[in-house]
Amino acid sequence: MAAVERPVVKPRPIYLNLLAIRQPLPAIVSILHRISGALLFAVGIPLLLWFVQTSLASGAGYATAFGPLSSSLGKLVLLAIAWAYIHHVLAGLRHLALDLHIGTDLAPTRTASALVMVVALLLTLIVAVRLW
Amino acid sequence: MAVGAHYGARDWLAQRVTAVVMTLYTLLIGLIVLWHGGLDYASWKAMFASTAFRVVSFLFMASLLFHAWVGMRNILMDYAKPTSLRLSLQVAVVCVLVAYAGWTVQVLWGHA
Numbered sequence A: 001m002a003a004v005e006r007p008v009v010k011p012r013p014i015y016l017n018l019l020a021i022r023q024p025l026p027a028i029v030s031i032l033h034r035i036s037g038a039l040l041f042a043v044g045i046p047l048l049l050w051f052v053q054t055s056l057a058s059g060a061g062y063a064t065a066f067g068p069l070s071s072s073l074g075k076l077v078l079l080a081i082a083w084a085y086i087h088h089v090l091a092g093l094r095h096l097a098l099d100l101h102i103g104t105d106l107a108p109t110r111t112a113s114a115l116v117m118v119v120a121l122l123l124t125l126i127v128a129v130r131l132w
Numbered sequence B: 001m002a003v004g005a006h007y008g009a010r011d012w013l014a015q016r017v018t019a020v021v022m023t024l025y026t027l028l029i030g031l032i033v034l035w036h037g038g039l040d041y042a043s044w045k046a047m048f049a050s051t052a053f054r055v056v057s058f059l060f061m062a063s064l065l066f067h068a069w070v071g072m073r074n075i076l077m078d079y080a081k082p083t084s085l086r087l088s089l090q091v092a093v094v095c096v097l098v099a100y101a102g103w104t105v106q107v108l109w110g111h112a
């Protein structure tokens, strides 16, 4: 076989430490969308079902369902789930907009990503204020 | 195991349709709760006693469980590379989702 002459390529830097690369904002929104989705699957759904079931059982059950909210741990868990749902929905809606080719240019994408992050955190803050 | 992308576009669409259904239901619940300024036990119970509300809630949960299946499968396809591992985890996810579905029916129709 004839030797193929290869162009000399400068060695390209391989630098894939995800923690060291500065991630663009849309990438952060995206990975949080994934993490929040997995969190909702594993923790959010069973908590929701438990809550509705317990609260509907009886008047006493209704009180039991809100019981965990009297402890700081219970409040923190609910707050985490609330953030996950809010972030996931907002990031999901951003996804749907992108699928419809709305706001796909770089500047609007950045703005929308920032909006998703900020609005999700603000709504979570409102939940926190109401909880404490 | 069927490989190939034949189910990809359908699931992609399903994930979007279920997302819209869930968003509408979430807004509905949010509006109801805000409208009443929070629900006490009696009105909470009355809301879930209505067949229409049970059916709509079931539709939400069905959307959610299907959405979660597509989503979790996508995640596993990215991170669980060895086929045997991926298939095992997918089976586990399906078992959990079927359990959630049974639990949902119990929650919605298992009370007076």
Ligand code: HEM
Pocket (backbone or CB within 6 Å): A033, A034, A036, A037, A038, A040, A041, A044, A045, A088, A089, A090, A091, A092, A093, A095, A096, B015, B016, B019, B020, B022, B023, B064, B067, B068, B070, B071, B072, B074, B075
């Ligand atoms: C408890 C409810 C929910 C669970 C457990 C859940 C779970 C997930 C998971 C695991 C993914 C895959 C994420 C990925 O591939 O990175 C996903 C994707 C997605 N979710 Fe949800 N989700 C829920 C509710 C919602 C809602 C209410 C919306 C409404 C906007 C939504 C919109 C989306 C969209 C648009 C995607 C696709 C994103 C993509 O293709 O990368 N989800 N969801």
